[in-house]
Amino acid sequence: MSKLKRVAILTSGGDAPGMNAAIRALTLHALSHEYQVVGFYGGYNGLIDEDYTELSAANVGDIIHRGGTILKSARCPQMLSEAGILQAANSLRKCHIDALVVIGGDGSFKGAQALQEHWQGQLIGIPGTIDNDINGTEATIGFHTAIDTALDCIDKIRDTAQAFERTFVVEVMGRDCGILAMEAGLASGAEQIICKELIEDEQAFLDELKEEMAQSLRQDKHPSYVLVMAEHSLSISAQQLADQLSEYTGVDSRSAILGYVQRGGAPVAGDRILATQLGVAAIEQLAMGTGGVMVGIKNNAITTIPFADTANTQTRNKDFVARLKQYRL
Numbered sequence: 001m002s003k004l005k006r007v008a009i010l011t012s013g014g015d016a017p018g019m020n021a022a023i024r025a026l027t028l029h030a031l032s033h034e035y036q037v038v039g040f041y042g043g044y045n046g047l048i049d050e051d052y053t054e055l056s057a058a059n060v061g062d063i064i065h066r067g068g069t070i071l072k073s074a075r076c077p078q079m080l081s082e083a084g085i086l087q088a089a090n091s092l093r094k095c096h097i098d099a100l101v102v103i104g105g106d107g108s109f110k111g112a113q114a115l116q117e118h119w120q121g122q123l124i125g126i127p128g129t130i131d132n133d134i135n136g137t138e139a140t141i142g143f144h145t146a147i148d149t150a151l152d153c154i155d156k157i158r159d160t161a162q163a164f165e166r167t168f169v170v171e172v173m174g175r176d177c178g179i180l181a182m183e184a185g186l187a188s189g190a191e192q193i194i195c196k197e198l199i200e201d202e203q204a205f206l207d208e209l210k211e212e213m214a215q216s217l218r219q220d221k222h223p224s225y226v227l228v229m230a231e232h233s234l235s236i237s238a239q240q241l242a243d244q245l246s247e248y249t250g251v252d253s254r255s256a257i258l259g260y261v262q263r264g265g266a267p268v269a270g271d272r273i274l275a276t277q278l279g280v281a282a283i284e285q286l287a288m289g290t291g292g293v294m295v296g297i298k299n300n301a302i303t304t305i306p307f308a309d310t311a312n313t314q315t316r317n318k319d320f321v322a323r324l325k326q327y328r329l
């Protein structure tokens with residue numbers, strides 16, 4: 001057994017639906033081990049500024065169903081400098097923290113890794129981001145909700161596309177990862193999915209896409225055509241692509257950028273359950289004396305992966321692309 005007394009939690013990077021459910025599970029499970037629990041506000045900013053609150057069962061009641069994060073999230077440029085990292089490590093010592101749980105994306109885990117070099121306590125990561133771009137877990141907290149939110153929007157856009165016989169380019173988030181676009185596209189029956197993972201040569205990809213689209217629209221007397229596009233996947237914007245499509249096909253094309261709506265809203269059941277499982281698993285890892293890893297889920301089993309390996313998503317993305325190609329109709 002470790003001599004763990006005081007556990008801290010922070011949420012960092014883009015907020016994701018289900019982060020609150022993770023804070024709840026972490027807090028309740030840590031309290032059941034009789035650990036004290038504190039939450040730093042605003043990601044690494046709160047850590048550097050020693051801005052924190054004690055967390056009790058009462059603090060985390062009534063939050064499992066809420067989007068956002070009660071601890072607030074942020075990006076913290078100070079962590080990109082040695083001085084900032086040293087300050088954060090110093091705060092952990094001053095606040096008598098024995099273990100820190102970081103809920104965030106792979107950038108947040110790089111921060112955790114950097115911290116580990118200057119602080120002797122235990123560090124555990126929980127994957128929380130709508131992007132699902134982290135190695136070592138099949139899903140990140142927030143991904144399931146973000147797909148459902150995108151899907152709801154795409155379905156609505158399909159209605160107006162149908163009514164006006166227009167085509168729509170719908171841009172979804174994901175940073176540099178196309179998994180959100182692929183899964184939302186698959187679930188909405190989008191005619192085209194555009195993401196980096198599917199593009200080798202942008203011009204060739206676009207030429208083929210335009211021709212395929214023109215042929216399909218020629219055959220359909222009352223055309224509606226939806227393209228789901230991952231942000232940052234092309235060198236042109238969604239609106240520029242829509243303009244090019246209008247010109248090539250002669251069918252009126254519009255763009256819609258879903259944006260931050262995908263980060264908000266009540267977490268769906270899948271994210272609440274995942275967050276609860278990972279929250280409990282993180283505390284169990286701490287109780288065993290583990291540190292320097294992220295907890296994840298694969299084939300319904302809890303896994304751990306060193307922070308250093310969480311950003312290596314190449315093989316994982318290839319698996320997703322293979323699955324996508326298999327299911328596209």
Ligand SMILES: Nc1ncnc2c1ncn2[C@@H]1O[C@H](COP(=O)(O)OP(=O)(O)OP(=O)(O)O)[C@@H](O)[C@H]1O
Pocket residue numbers: 012013014015044074075076077078079080104105106107108109110111112114128129130131175
């Ligand atoms: N190389 C790094 N060294 C130290 N800290 C880092 C590093 N990269 C990121 N961080 C810290 O983690 C924070 C969050 O990182 P980032 O903005 O990449 O988001 P993320 O955790 O990947 O989540 P998401 O992709 O969902 O927004 C940064 O603002 C910074 O404080």
Ligand SMILES: O=P(O)(O)OC[C@H]1O[C@](O)(CO)[C@@H](O)[C@@H]1O
Pocket residue numbers: 013014075105129130131173174175231263
């Ligand atoms: O909130 P910001 O800093 O604009 O970041 C937006 C990015 O964060 C995410 O929402 C989560 O990583 C990405 O999908 C998006 O590219």
